Amino acid sequence: MNNLSRNTLLGAIIVLLIAVYPVFAHLGYLPIQLWDESRLAMNAFEMHRSGEWLVTTFDGEPDLWNTKPPLMIWLQVLCIKLNGLNELSIRIPSAIATLATFLFLYWFAAVKLRNPLLGAVICLVLITCPGYIGLHRTRTGDYDALLTFFTTAHCIFLYLYAEEKKTSYFYFCLLMLIGGAMTKGVAAMIFLPAMVVYLAFTRQLAYILKRRELYIGIAVFALCITAYYLLREWRLQGYLNAVLYNDVTGRFGDPSATDGNDYLYYARNILTGSFSWWALLLPVALVYFLLTRNTSVKRLGLYMLSLGLFYFIVVSISRTKNTWYDMPVYPLASLAVALFITTAFSRLAARSKYPLPVKVILVIALFAVPYFKIIDHVKNGQSGETENDSIAFFMKDILHDQTRPRDFAVVWDGYHANLYWYIKILRHQGRDVKTAVYSTLTPGMNIAAFQKSTQDYIQSHYNYRITGQYRTVRLYKIMP
Numbered sequence: 001m002n003n004l005s006r007n008t009l010l011g012a013i014i015v016l017l018i019a020v021y022p023v024f025a026h027l028g029y030l031p032i033q034l035w036d037e038s039r040l041a042m043n044a045f046e047m048h049r050s051g052e053w054l055v056t057t058f059d060g061e062p063d064l065w066n067t068k069p070p071l072m073i074w075l076q077v078l079c080i081k082l083n084g085l086n087e088l089s090i091r092i093p094s095a096i097a098t099l100a101t102f103l104f105l106y107w108f109a110a111v112k113l114r115n116p117l118l119g120a121v122i123c124l125v126l127i128t129c130p131g132y133i134g135l136h137r138t139r140t141g142d143y144d145a146l147l148t149f150f151t152t153a154h155c156i157f158l159y160l161y162a163e164e165k166k167t168s169y170f171y172f173c174l175l176m177l178i179g180g181a182m183t184k185g186v187a188a189m190i191f192l193p194a195m196v197v198y199l200a201f202t203r204q205l206a207y208i209l210k211r212r213e214l215y216i217g218i219a220v221f222a223l224c225i226t227a228y229y230l231l232r233e234w235r236l237q238g239y240l241n242a243v244l245y246n247d248v249t250g251r252f253g254d255p256s257a258t259d260g261n262d263y264l265y266y267a268r269n270i271l272t273g274s275f276s277w278w279a280l281l282l283p284v285a286l287v288y289f290l291l292t293r294n295t296s297v298k299r300l301g302l303y304m305l306s307l308g309l310f311y312f313i314v315v316s317i318s319r320t321k322n323t324w325y326d327m328p329v330y331p332l333a334s335l336a337v338a339l340f341i342t343t344a345f346s347r348l349a350a351r352s353k354y355p356l357p358v359k360v361i362l363v364i365a366l367f368a369v370p371y372f373k374i375i376d377h378v379k380n381g382q383s384g385e386t387e388n389d390s391i392a393f394f395m396k397d398i399l400h401d402q403t404r405p406r407d408f409a410v411v412w413d414g415y416h417a418n419l420y421w422y423i424k425i426l427r428h429q430g431r432d433v434k435t436a437v438y439s440t441l442t443p444g445m446n447i448a449a450f451q452k453s454t455q456d457y458i459q460s461h462y463n464y465r466i467t468g469q470y471r472t473v474r475l476y477k478i479m480p
Contacts, residue, residue, distance in 0.1 A: 011106065012110070018371070019123065021375060021378065027087075031389075033140050039063075040066070040073055040142065040143070042420055042421050046060070047070075053077075064239065068185055068247070076090050086400075087396070090141035094137075094141055097145045097146040101126075101153075104149070104153055104156070105152065105156075105334075106123055117342055118339060118342045124371070125334040125341075126330060126331055128373070130275075131269065131270070132148075146184075147180055148330075150176045150180030151188060154176035155191055155332060178220075178221060190314050194310035195307065266312060266316050266321070266326045277370065278333070281340060282333065285336050286305055289301035292343075297343055304333070308329045312326060391410070391412070391472075405446065409433070409447055410434075411454050412451055413453060419435075420435075439457070441462060443478050444477075444478065446477055450472050452472075
């Protein structure tokens with residue numbers, strides 16, 4: 001084994017060691033989260049029970065709210081079959097996709113660029129990025145970790161295809177694009193216009209337009225994606241209209257979006273911590289890439305920054321905004337920042353008279369603070385304080401503790417899909433747990449109420465006895 005191979009293997013081991021805790025530690029601690037994770041969890045549970053693999057359902061009815069393709073849900077169903085009905089099964093696909101993203105980025109740098117140090121630094125920057133590691137991102141059963149793996153891979157495979165002209169890289173790029181589209185639909189294709197502009201700017205577009213694999217790839221992509229959507233429409237009429245609204249027109253033109261006109265929404269997130277202190281290096285890296293005479297560094301750095309900037313602009317002008325929508329930007333930004341750091345470090349190290357141990361300590365110090373902040377967040381920043389958090393923890397404890405109450409009804413106002421998931425599973429286990437309308441309760445019922453408004457209603461309209469308290473959850477026995 002030569003020195004490069006040993007260094008590559010050592011770097012891969014280091015990446016795995018530093019990634020394991022932020023990705024996998026306490027992964028099943030939190031209850032299923034409200035909104036997307038709970039919606040996917042319900043889709044996966046009902047698909048697991050029914051065997052209906054194409055049309056996703058929610059509470060037994062076809063789901064026309066969550067209209068994304070079902071790749072993530074299929075993976076969650078597979079994990080349920082292997083690991084059982086629990087929170088971990090819903091989140092394992094996200095965790096594996098996250099680890100795959102780290103390993104892919106490391107492979108690209110260590111093997112293709114022959115720079116293991118760059119691979120390790122890319123992963124360190126990304127691991128210490130709160131906009132990447134966290135809830136609704138890598139640590140919950142949402143679409144975004146899997147989507148980000150596919151978008152990262154298809155961007156890098158296109159770069160390799162353009163640089164090395166190997167047809168296999170184009171087909172890998174195509175495969176990743178199909179995977180992304182089957183994960184989160186049109187979101188996987190946002191990078192494509194910027195990729196075309198890059199190819200034109202570097203005078204490689206004309207070459208690629210003459211290549212047969214381009215047209216084969218377009219045909220294969222169109223066939224796969226069109227076949228899925230048409231088959232789904234055939235099984236459930238109205239699906240395509242729902243997709244058009246949920247994933248395209250509604251995202252960009254929803255007048256009810258509270259942050260719709262806040263075009264600096266994601267810029268503030270980055271500057272206030274979602275990219276840690278690495279955000280300060282982005283403009284410095286941009287200037288360096290523009291001025292450097294190293295052609296390979298210039299092309300790669302500007303490619304990553306231009307892709308990230310384009311995606312960033314698209315999600316910023318969209319009317320529907322959520323803090324996790326910019327997640328696919330962070331691996332590309334991390335690669336650009338790491339490329340700048342390692343290039344600058346190599347130059348400084350060559351001129352420096354400090355011994356190697358001192359240089360290593362300085363590098364460790366650069367990453368130590370943000371890394372331990374992420375560790376602290378994973379370890380201690382897990383419990384929420386909302387009313388939904390209280391009832392979700394209560395339901396999770398009941399699911400995993402057979403001594404808890406076996407017969408009661410939960411009452412609430414509003415949308416709380418995670419409660420449906422717990423109730424469905426508890427009923428599947430033989431527990432007499434159900435929902436009820438708090439305005440039509442009858443004597444003898446055992447009730448769990450977690451919202452102050454519903455508790456006030458019960459206490460002002462019924463005779464009752466309080467039988468227990470858990471955080472904000474109050475247990476009632478409705479009396480004659």
